[in-house]
Amino acid sequence: MSSPLAQFIAELSSAEESKKLAAAAEIYRLGRAASGSAIAGWWGESELSPLLFGPNPSITVGIAVQRDTFGRIRIANGTPRLAEVPASEDAEEFGLHFKPDVSLDILTTREPGGDGAIAKYLAKFGEGLQQVEYRCADVDRATLLLKDKFGVKSVYPATRPGADGTRVNFFLVASPDGGKVLIELYELPMMPAAGKPAPPESK
Numbered sequence: 001m002s003s004p005l006a007q008f009i010a011e012l013s014s015a016e017e018s019k020k021l022a023a024a025a026e027i028y029r030l031g032r033a034a035s036g037s038a039i040a041g042w043w044g045e046s047e048l049s050p051l052l053f054g055p056n057p058s059i060t061v062g063i064a065v066q067r068d069t070f071g072r073i074r075i076a077n078g079t080p081r082l083a084e085v086p087a088s089e090d091a092e093e094f095g096l097h098f099k100p101d102v103s104l105d106i107l108t109t110r111e112p113g114g115d116g117a118i119a120k121y122l123a124k125f126g127e128g129l130q131q132v133e134y135r136c137a138d139v140d141r142a143t144l145l146l147k148d149k150f151g152v153k154s155v156y157p158a159t160r161p162g163a164d165g166t167r168v169n170f171f172l173v174a175s176p177d178g179g180k181v182l183i184e185l186y187e188l189p190m191m192p193a194a195g196k197p198a199p200p201e202s203k
Contacts, residue, residue, distance in 0.1 A: 013076040031061030035132035058135035062105040070108035083163040090116020165189035
């Protein structure tokens with residue numbers, strides 16, 4: 001019998017809008033709960049908290065799925081555009097956004113059975129919650145604070161290009177239940193004309 005999460009992922013491609021919305025909300029809730037317990041201490045750090053949370057925090061739950069599931073979900077949701085992912089990354093992705101504040105990233109591997117991060121995740125765990133993404137005002141500064149204040153090291157030694165011109169780094173954080181949660185911090189690109197970050201929808 002499939003797990004509730006597997007069922008929710010399957011229902012993202014449902015023809016019934018209410019079922020699709022309910023599934024998205026549950027996936028988002030599960031991701032937020034997992035990451036929230038893992039990074040609870042971050043909220044209270046005086047310099048880190050404003051970089052990540054501020055008055056209007058933007059949080060996205062990323063799920064990894066097989067390529068056929070990826071295609072079904074995309075078609076069922078109006079074929080949203082694919083994000084521009086760096087060629088060096090083993091990923092294809094698109095975003096789903098539901099009111100009032102449910103935001104999901106649907107990810108799959110470019111090379112099933114390969115040695116990329118998404119391919120390895122799918123081979124080890126199957127379809128599921130792969131990461132939780134937090135918009136960050138300054139990923140470089142946040143990375144230093146996490147290392148100095150919490151002893152949390154980044155997956156990559158330096159911030160690197162992410163989807164749609166973002167700058168990203170990742171952190172594998174222990175959760176109270178003994179598991180681990182992959183946290184992505186992403187910084188929006190600057191728009192040259194206005195010198196302001198692009199809107200959240202670009203992630």
